[in-house]
Amino acid sequence: MNTRAHIGVTGLAVMGRNLARNFARHGYTVAVHNRTASRTRALMDEFGHEGTFVPAETARDFVDALQRPRRLMIMVQAGAATDAVIDEFAPLLESGDMIIDGGNAHFADTRRREKALRARGIHFVGAGVSGGEEGALNGPSIMVGGSKDAYAVLAPMFESISAHVHGEACSTHIGSDGAGHFVKMVHNGIEYADMQLIAEAYDLLRQVAQYSPAEIAEIFRAWNKGRLNSYLIEITAEVLSHTDADTGRPFVDVVADAAGQKGTGRWTVQTALDLGSPVTTIAQATFARAASGQSALRTAYRPLPGGMHIPKSRSKAERFTSQVEQALYASKVIAYDQGFTMIQDAALAYGWDIDFGAVTGIWRGGCIIRAAFLDRIRTAHKDAPDLVSLLAEPAFAEEITAAQVPWREVVATAARRGVPAPAFAAALSYYDTLRADRLPAALLQGQRDYFGAHTYRRTDRQGAFHTHWAHPDRPETDA
Numbered sequence: 170m171n172t173r174a175h176i177g178v179t180g181l182a183v184m185g186r187n188l189a190r191n192f193a194r195h196g197y198t199v200a201v202h203n204r205t206a207s208r209t210r211a212l213m214d215e216f217g218h219e220g221t222f223v224p225a226e227t228a229r230d231f232v233d234a235l236q237r238p239r240r241l242m243i244m245v246q247a248g249a250a251t252d253a254v255i256d257e258f259a260p261l262l263e264s265g266d267m268i269i270d271g272g273n274a275h276f277a278d279t280r281r282r283e284k285a286l287r288a289r290g291i292h293f294v295g296a297g298v299s300g301g302e303e304g305a306l307n308g309p310s311i312m313v314g315g316s317k318d319a320y321a322v323l324a325p326m327f328e329s330i331s332a333h334v335h336g337e338a339c340s341t342h343i344g345s346d347g348a349g350h351f352v353k354m355v356h357n358g359i360e361y362a363d364m365q366l367i368a369e370a371y372d373l374l375r376q377v378a379q380y381s382p383a384e385i386a387e388i389f390r391a392w393n394k395g396r397l398n399s400y401l402i403e404i405t406a407e408v409l410s411h412t413d414a415d416t417g418r419p420f421v422d423v424v425a426d427a428a429g430q431k432g433t434g435r436w437t438v439q440t441a442l443d444l445g446s447p448v449t450t451i452a453q454a455t456f457a458r459a460a461s462g463q464s465a466l467r468t469a470y471r472p473l474p475g476g477m478h479i480p481k482s483r484s485k486a487e488r489f490t491s492q493v494e495q496a497l498y499a500s501k502v503i504a505y506d507q508g509f510t511m512i513q514d515a516a517l518a519y520g521w522d523i524d525f526g527a528v529t530g531i532w533r534g535g536c537i538i539r540a541a542f543l544d545r546i547r548t549a550h551k552d553a554p555d556l557v558s559l560l561a562e563p564a565f566a567e568e569i570t571a572a573q574v575p576w577r578e579v580v581a582t583a584a585r586r587g588v589p590a591p592a593f594a595a596a597l598s599y600y601d602t603l604r605a606d607r608l609p610a611a612l613l614q615g616q617r618d619y620f621g622a623h624t625y626r627r628t629d630r631q632g633a634f635h636t637h638w639a640h641p642d643r644p645e646t647d648a
């Protein structure tokens with residue numbers, strides 16, 4: 170077989186098939202392979218005419234079809250499947266060849282794989298790809314980890330197939346080894362928070378303001394013309410205005426209310442606990458999915474009393490809608506800020522030199538969390554690369570200041586009416602926690618010292634101290 174493909178894609182389910190087509194549509198010759206060969210044949214039958222593909226049914230034929238140094242992209246399930254594919258292909262590769270994992274791998278797996286393959290002279294590139302089926306085909310956002318040299322080789326290809334915003338490609342080198350997959354994981358954590366906040370806004374508009382799904386779809390369409398403009402708001406309006414063909418009822422009313430997850434939100438929260446990053450809104454969004462699936466618990470809790478029923482007049486409903494918009498915007502800024510904080514914490518922990526302006530730049534297009542306000546976030550990061558928080562940027566601080574009364578009103582209304590709003594409440598609590606002059610953490614330190622002699626620091630002098638709580642005079646000593 171002639172060695173002619175610029176890149177090979179193995180794993181031709183939704184993402185791999187569409188990425189392969191995207192490469193081919195941009196003029197690249199693409200070798201295609203899948204464990205189950207019928208998928209490869211299906212791609213050739215349906216889309217073979219779209220460009221130059223080299224179908225391969227065996228691993229050897231696939232590797233032999235690639236130009237050297239080889240670029241072999243894996244698009245399979247994360248975890249054991251990715252290891253199985255690497256184990257199959259790595260022995261067939263040569264020094265200087267490149268394996269690109271475009272799946273949603275855990276960043277720690279990517280670090281392990283990169284180290285092991287580097288020792289064998291193979292470049293391993295962990296590339297987070299976002300945008301789902303449509304993005305993979307028409308332009309995803311690509312978050313690339315691995316060596317700068319490897320990215321330099323891949324950049325022309327990735328930057329041509331990625332989404333573009335104002336002429337700029339949504340693909341960038343994030344940092345070494347697992348940095349790309351880490352940023353993709355946090356992207357998904359923010360995605361969970363963004364989706365949950367939107368879902369809570371819908372629930373409040375439905376239960377408190379008593380709008381129908383079709384009316385709420387129109388509200389979201391109106392919001393999508395303003396500062397909340399984003400892909401997720403846009404698709405929410407589409408889902409809410411959809412009518413189930415079988416029953417004639419709103420689609421949202423016939424879908425079981427138990428949310429699924431593949432695991433990237435859970436990984437974000439698990440990793441945040443390890444790093445000590447307080448991503449409370451993302452955590453609540455992840456737990457909200459878990460709670461929705463607890464059917465036995467929900468059956469046990471369902472008969473218990475809820476909040477007060479206060480009917481809303483139309484004019485009050487309109488005022489409430491505007492308050493929900495403010496609460497949603499403020500909470501969304503907090504969710505993104507928590508994600509950035511977590512990436513900053515990881516950069517420190519793993520020695521990654523991450524350009525936040527570049528990260529927010531590539532999130533403006535192609536990916537699921539793409540949103541108009543990312544343009545402003547990107548400018549904020551470009552203007553101040555060491556920006557500690559979005560709320561340290563005057564324009565965002567002003568908006569949050571303006572939103573805080575309605576934000577509190579919405580969270581209070583949710584509590585009074587018994588409508589769950591865990592992500593709204595978590596975002597507001599995070600804001601109040603970080604802006605507080607004094608936190609009750611001082612009391613926690615006292616408790617810890619009381620039962621475990623864990624010591625505490627004082628506000629008025631340096632050092633660690635311990636109070637001898639069992640002694641009648643409770644003397645304090647330097648620890």
Ligand SMILES: NC(=O)C1=CN([C@@H]2O[C@H](COP(=O)(O)OP(=O)(O)OC[C@H]3O[C@@H](n4cnc5c(N)ncnc54)[C@H](OP(=O)(O)O)[C@@H]3O)[C@@H](O)[C@H]2O)C=CC1
Nearest residue numbers: 180181182183184204205244245246247250253272273301
């Ligand atoms: N779907 C989405 O919206 C997005 C998905 N991703 C990530 O992209 C990757 C691909 O996703 P998607 O296209 O949805 O496909 P899936 O995650 O459903 O994976 C299916 C593919 O994995 C292959 N596979 C599974 N186990 C093995 C194995 N042991 N050895 C070899 N191949 C195996 C399957 O081959 P076979 O046909 O033989 O079963 C098939 O090609 C995943 O990591 C996913 O998390 C990233 C962004 C968005």
Ligand SMILES: O=C(CO)[C@H](O)[C@H](O)COP(=O)(O)O
Nearest residue numbers: 299300301430431432433537
């Ligand atoms: O990576 C993605 C988008 O960016 C995927 O769509 C992801 O699988 C969605 O996650 P989940 O299934 O857990 O909701």
